[in-house]
Amino acid sequence: MATIGDVAKAAGVSRSTVSYALSGKRTISDETRERIESAIRELGFTPNAGARALATSQTRVIGLLVQFFRDEFSPAMMQYVLPISDAAREAGYDILMVTEDDGPHALKRITDSDMVDGLVLLNVAHDDPRVGPLRSARQPGALVGLPRDTDGLDVFDLDFGEAARMLVDHLQGLGHREIILVSPNEHVITRGGAYVWRFRDAALERAARYGLRIYPYYGETQQPDVAEQWNQVLDARPTATAVIVHNDAMIAGLPPVLNARGVEVPRDLSVVGIFSEDFGRLFSLPYTAIETSPDKLGRAAVQALVHRMRDGEGAGAPVVRFIAPELTDRGSTSTR
Amino acid sequence: MATIGDVAKAAGVSRSTVSYALSGKRTISDETRERIESAIRELGFTPNAGARALATSQTRVIGLLVQFFRDEFSPAMMQYVLPISDAAREAGYDILMVTEDDGPHALKRITDSDMVDGLVLLNVAHDDPRVGPLRSARQPGALVGLPRDTDGLDVFDLDFGEAARMLVDHLQGLGHREIILVSPNEHVITRGGAYVWRFRDAALERAARYGLRIYPYYGETQQPDVAEQWNQVLDARPTATAVIVHNDAMIAGLPPVLNARGVEVPRDLSVVGIFSEDFGRLFSLPYTAIETSPDKLGRAAVQALVHRMRDGEGAGAPVVRFIAPELTDRGSTSTR
DNA sequence: CTGAAAGCGCTTACAG
DNA sequence: CTGAAAGCGCTTACAG
Numbered sequence: 001m002a003t004i005g006d007v008a009k010a011a012g013v014s015r016s017t018v019s020y021a022l023s024g025k026r027t028i029s030d031e032t033r034e035r036i037e038s039a040i041r042e043l044g045f046t047p048n049a050g051a052r053a054l055a056t057s058q059t060r061v062i063g064l065l066v067q068f069f070r071d072e073f074s075p076a077m078m079q080y081v082l083p084i085s086d087a088a089r090e091a092g093y094d095i096l097m098v099t100e101d102d103g104p105h106a107l108k109r110i111t112d113s114d115m116v117d118g119l120v121l122l123n124v125a126h127d128d129p130r131v132g133p134l135r136s137a138r139q140p141g142a143l144v145g146l147p148r149d150t151d152g153l154d155v156f157d158l159d160f161g162e163a164a165r166m167l168v169d170h171l172q173g174l175g176h177r178e179i180i181l182v183s184p185n186e187h188v189i190t191r192g193g194a195y196v197w198r199f200r201d202a203a204l205e206r207a208a209r210y211g212l213r214i215y216p217y218y219g220e221t222q223q224p225d226v227a228e229q230w231n232q233v234l235d236a237r238p239t240a241t242a243v244i245v246h247n248d249a250m251i252a253g254l255p256p257v258l259n260a261r262g263v264e265v266p267r268d269l270s271v272v273g274i275f276s277e278d279f280g281r282l283f284s285l286p287y288t289a290i291e292t293s294p295d296k297l298g299r300a301a302v303q304a305l306v307h308r309m310r311d312g313e314g315a316g317a318p319v320v321r322f323i324a325p326e327l328t329d330r331g332s333t334s335t336r
Numbered sequence: 337m338a339t340i341g342d343v344a345k346a347a348g349v350s351r352s353t354v355s356y357a358l359s360g361k362r363t364i365s366d367e368t369r370e371r372i373e374s375a376i377r378e379l380g381f382t383p384n385a386g387a388r389a390l391a392t393s394q395t396r397v398i399g400l401l402v403q404f405f406r407d408e409f410s411p412a413m414m415q416y417v418l419p420i421s422d423a424a425r426e427a428g429y430d431i432l433m434v435t436e437d438d439g440p441h442a443l444k445r446i447t448d449s450d451m452v453d454g455l456v457l458l459n460v461a462h463d464d465p466r467v468g469p470l471r472s473a474r475q476p477g478a479l480v481g482l483p484r485d486t487d488g489l490d491v492f493d494l495d496f497g498e499a500a501r502m503l504v505d506h507l508q509g510l511g512h513r514e515i516i517l518v519s520p521n522e523h524v525i526t527r528g529g530a531y532v533w534r535f536r537d538a539a540l541e542r543a544a545r546y547g548l549r550i551y552p553y554y555g556e557t558q559q560p561d562v563a564e565q566w567n568q569v570l571d572a573r574p575t576a577t578a579v580i581v582h583n584d585a586m587i588a589g590l591p592p593v594l595n596a597r598g599v600e601v602p603r604d605l606s607v608v609g610i611f612s613e614d615f616g617r618l619f620s621l622p623y624t625a626i627e628t629s630p631d632k633l634g635r636a637a638v639q640a641l642v643h644r645m646r647d648g649e650g651a652g653a654p655v656v657r658f659i660a661p662e663l664t665d666r667g668s669t670s671t672r
Numbered sequence: 673c674t675g676a677a678a679g680c681g682c683t684t685a686c687a688g
Numbered sequence: 689c690t691g692a693a694a695g696c697g698c699t700t701a702c703a704g
Contacts, residue, residue, distance in 0.1 A: 001450070015681090015691090015692095016693095017690060019682070023683080048390070051386075095433050096431065097417075098431075099421040099422065113383060114386060116384045215694090253620065282391060282411060284562075340699095349674075350674070350675045352676080355699055356674090362674090363698080367692080384688090388697080389698095391698045392699065393680075
């Protein structure tokens, strides 16, 4: 492969001049510039990324730490990854995607070896073991998901509390008095998914204020458990007129259950959920829902990170940003 | 960050000795080794990846070129990405994941700048524009998906022809004489997905040999088109006793349609498909199917690539490997 | 068993 | 407007 030295020789200039022509960091005479450009073209020269990284201490790579819980229902992850990858590229960065089970170790590895300029952590848990190593790393990071201690971190998440209140308000306004609430599986809480109780507690509190009756459950994550649980719950709560579903597997598995039971939505039952538009389309879900906006979250995280990578300490105080939930009405609720 | 020079100074040896202690490429006295190791520990030293890459011409990074067709139904992509990432890590490589729309350009960018030691191309089309740039690249590549010209390439794909024959044989053996065949959407063919006609032609040919009647269709990719098309097709072919579905969106959307029509499987209709186990679980599909084995394909591609990156020209002749289809019987077919 | 030195391919003060 | 040189942090022949 041609090096900058080859280009310099072919153009009859010094290597530094070629470098400056490339970066535009100093003025070059038109004639010199043209000779350099044609030499670059003829030799098919592209700067070596490793050498450049060594000289500048910048890799132009963002580490993306994806955390998969393989026992879980997660076709949703790609909805975050793709917008992040797009946003990174638009800002001139590539993505080093790390899926190792041992997230903290992986994070330490790629930061200590200076493979990346910054990090995006996906699916951050309340007590996420990756946050410690992130704090010790030289590189800045942006989180998608809310950890217990946000001190010094850029954090992006949906406002799950507000989302829950919006759904309860919506149903209350329609006159519903008994509501089934399906949360994620209990082991998600064990794992530290604070969004579970942020949503759940807010829903319960709001319902209490209105004097509504709420029947809370932790949902299953796989078929056939999902269908079975739905039948049990619906049998057990015949007087409930609405359900709020905060569980991907449970809402994806709901249509056939209702179909089999002859339950018509919203005539017999009002259904609301919280899931992304893409997710809803994937499973043809005809339910009114809070949009989770994975694309907005992912892009916001990348933008904050890019700022911080560029401006270092000058990037200002860290932000914890909750994006406002939006309700997409698909007509799955009716007055009672 | 500590450099190898800091370690050398702390241990009272030369930088080369530290380097050799790290690589194990020459013998070091026990005493020296211990001094070096404790210096490394105390300083928290990790070699700089860029510097190492520059010195060795090896990045230990694999470029993963993912091609998304955003208008399409593709929760399936992650099933390839994850095993590839795992296999790469096991072999000591990280993954640079590229999702740019302009695949050829992205490929050229990361290979010319020497960001990667090798490439995995996902979702390779019959006339894939990335194959040309791959051939010109210094780095080796492995493909998942069969291009028109495989010369000099390591290629991995499912044997779609054999898969189709197995399904036809299966139905024929049960006595079915009229079969509906649903292929991917037509624009997939336009885009060069040769697997469409590899499967379709083989099915038609096999059926012809048996004197079976086949009703071929190109399926939709999104709801509500999917359900609508199913109803049209089933209305139009009341005498068909079996369907073969080679289309993710169509098979995921089949259960509610059959349910609504009161069609019981396999009593009223035999159903077979071709999809991965994970995909089937995701959509709770109770259908006998050819397993597409994305994990096997992804891992095989990485392994071949790792070989070629390690052994260079000595890695032997390129391989085109079709993995043998396996039928998973979920009891959705019966005798006629 | 170990060290001094050259080299990988860039960038960027320094000097003119 | 341009060049010579030092330096980024490693690895690896070469020499002893």
